[in-house]
Amino acid sequence: MIKVGALGDAEVIFGMHIDHETPTGSIASRSGPFLAAVCSFEARIEGKGGDAAEPHTNADPILAASFSILALQQLISRELDPLDSQVLSVTTVKGGTTLNLTPSHVVLRGSLRSLTTEGLKQLRKRVKEVIEGQAAVHRCNAYFDRTEDYLLPAVVNDEVMHQHVMRVGKLVLGPENILIANKVMASEDFAFYQEVIPGVMFSIGIRNELVGSVHSPHSPHFFLDEDVLPIGAALHTALAEIYLDEHQNPTLP
Secondary structure: OOOOOOOOOOOOEEEEEEEEEEEOOOEEEOOEEEEOEEEEEEEEEEOEOEEOOOHHHOEOHHHHHHHHHHHHHHHHHHHOOOOOOEEEEEEEEEOOOOOOEEOOEEEEEEEEEEOOHHHHHHHHHHHHHHHHHHHHHOOOEEEEOHHHHOEEOOEEEOHHHHHHHHHHHHHHHOHHHEEEOOOEOOOOOOHHHHOOOOEEEEEEEEEEOOOOEOOOOOOOOOOOOOOHHHHHHHHHHHHHHHHHHHHOOOOOO
16 A cells, blocks of 8 residues: 555655544543554474384474474573563464374464564574574474565554654543553554654544443454444544644745
8 A cells, every 4th residue: 555655745644543442432542652563473393204103213393393482482481581571372283183293294373463563573583593403403394485474563652642642632532531552462464654754553442331332342252332433533623634734834925
């Protein structure tokens, strides 16, 4: 969308995302890192399959995969600054089809998250090194799916635009309904826009226990408190109008 000109001549950009933990009528924002950068990985560990009764003639990719999974956990606990935030999850392991044969290969897949884009790039590099190293130790080889190279950057809110959201939010909703958001390890491709122009992604509350609007939007029980719709529309409009009023070119005499 950016490449085909979706941003046009925009100077700044604002986005909002519903939050089922924040009451309807409230918003939450913060400056700096807000949402995580994320990517996935897929590694194929190839060994030598054979009869389980003759392990010395095989190169066991299940053993290599097992050591890889354990070694990966040390990247967070022993290489990451304790004050930073990252998540490494191995979410699928596939290998073997029968109980008396060592398989020829195992496939590991998972996701990586970091509150900084550079941190995620470093974590992805180390994941590759660790899996390749553990594979080699166990006489196997590791290969990575290049289609998994896609990386979603972190959402980092511009300080000046964050202050604009807080100020306009207080005018529209009242100071008591303007909150400081918590950092979240979820991700949002709004981050690509922020790499081009200053922007803010903030949360708008939808929590209303009276109508059952209490579930995550990813839940099958999700229900939207539709009272948020005019609130969101009014806030988006006010953010744009006030910004334009304050930044428009002065009229020539």
